[in-house]
Amino acid sequence: MSEYVYIMIGSILGAMGYALLVKASVKSLCPIFIVSTLGAVVYCVCDSLEFSVFAAHMFSAFAVCILSEISARLWRMPAVVIMFPSLIPLVPGRPLYLAVSNIINSNYSAAFDSGETTLLVASGIAGGMIISMVIFATVNTAILYVHKKMRKTKA
């Protein structure tokens, strides 16, 4: 349980710190905080349910992207402003570092495993992003279509 508390604190601090580093506006800090917290919650739930590394990152990235798009419309700002800092805690820094460290220590089999995890995590994040984009584009098109139909009916 304490492990998840550290993950939550770390990912929220990480996302908020990154937002300041890349000069996000003060207005955007509130949605970034909410989205990164919920993203970390999804990751912790997936991890506690013993999902694979790929699935855990995919679901978290999916949640972050969908929530970023929704918050972007609520706060009237581009979705990337919220999405980039909120996705940062999912980036595979640890396996990349372990791969390098194992290569230095001539532990090639462990280095290969870490490299594989890096690629799996990166693919998981990409997968989550792609699924959310497809869903959001479909919903957007449907809403626009309904709006057009309603306007025509009124006219």
Added chain:
Amino acid sequence: MEQTVINAPCTGADADIILCTALDIGQHLLRNGSEISRVENTIERICTALGAAHVEAFVIPSLIAASVRMNDGSYSEQMRHVKKGISMNLYRIEQLNTISRQLCSGAITVTEARQKIESVKRLDPYRPLVSHVGAAIFVAGFTLFFGGTWLDAFSGGLIAVVISILSGFEAPFTKGMMKPFTLSFVAGSLSVILCFLGIGRDVDAVAIGTIMQVIPGLSFWTGVTDMVNGNLISGALRLLQALLTAVMIALGYAMAFLVFGGLM
């Protein structure tokens, strides 16, 4: 040379002025880390809203080429070479997006939009010190996230401030792919040295925290977004950039551990 082109007043026919304004916004969006699809979309929307009959925009991470044909038959074709690297600034993206929306809705004129673009070029939401503090919080958070102690988080934060200051410098060793290598080498070396001095305890936790600051998350995400939106060339270029940056980071840390490994 590039600055002269950007600051040159837009004179001539309507088509030239409209395209020049759209390209100014597009160029600054690209420089501040926006996705390619947003840049293309912005240029096309602005030109269409200002009365263009036909617009074409082709954007890759270092180049914008666009042409516009007005209803009266006048025509303009312009190109921008984005020589400087991307420096992420979400506030400027937000502001440029607002200018684009206002221009499209007719709330501001082209002249007003050009004045606003000029002011946005130097606009930051807060002082550089806040960004350095943000970097420290960011790396300290990740050091904790990856199993470090509060002492490790403190040393990670110190290294983050150094990296944040260094990344703002324009020097031969911070150009192109040399930048991630140099920053990773400095971060890796400082991680080992601070732990040797007793300011940190776990070199691995500190190094993993600092690696998050230099990792190419931005290139990777924008690459994926561009690929999904059908911009295969831009997406492939960004993903290649992310891959090469990751290799340079790995090399930088490897070099630091080889040089200072005896202290570990």
